[in-house]
Amino acid sequence: MxxxxxxxxxxxxxxxxxxxxxxxxxxxxxxxxYEYDYIVGDIAYSKLRLKGFTKxxxxxxxxxxDFVNVEKYIEENCAFDCKHFILEKL
Numbered sequence: 001m002x003x004x005x006x007x008x009x010x011x012x013x014x015x016x017x018x019x020x021x022x023x024x025x026x027x028x029x030x031x032x033x034y035e036y037d038y039i040v041g042d043i044a045y046s047k048l049r050l051k052g053f054t055k056x057x058x059x060x061x062x063x064x065x066d067f068v069n070v071e072k073y074i075e076e077n078c079a080f081d082c083k084h085f086i087l088e089k090l
Contacts (some may be wrong), residue, residue, distance in 0.1 A: 001090070005029055010039065010087040019083035024048050035060050038067050039087045044079035 001012045003022060006029070012020050025041060028050050033039055037054030054060055054068040063069070068079075074084055 003087075004050040006031070006034070008034065011090055012085060013088045014084070014086040015087065017083040019043055020085040021048075022088075025050075025087075036065070037089050039089075040070060040073065040084065041087075042074065042078040042082050042084040044082050046069065049078075 001015075001020075003025075005013070005026060017069050019041065025048070028048055029039075033050065033052050035054075035058070037055045037058055038053040040051045040053060041048055042051075046057075050067060051073065053070055053073075054062075054065050055067060070086065078084060
């Protein structure tokens with residue numbers, strides 16, 4: 001699925017437990033995420049939380065937002081077995 005928001009296009013590359021809800025995502029999305037290559041959304045206690053991740057080539061890349069660590073982030077920082085999704089900027 002491809003979505004467009006603020007003239008940015010994203011592809012849903014993971015949608016664990018049917019987590020992605022376009023309307024909820026649009027409510028949380030801000031210009032803060034423009035520079036990120038990926039956005040991870042996780043849902044716990046009926047609340048959506050977003051976090052940006054980058055590719056190594058991105059100028060804002062660091063080890064905290066490195067996409068190679070996304071599964072570790074989900075495992076260690078999200079509620080156990082929570083619904084989550086990953087969007088990739090096109």
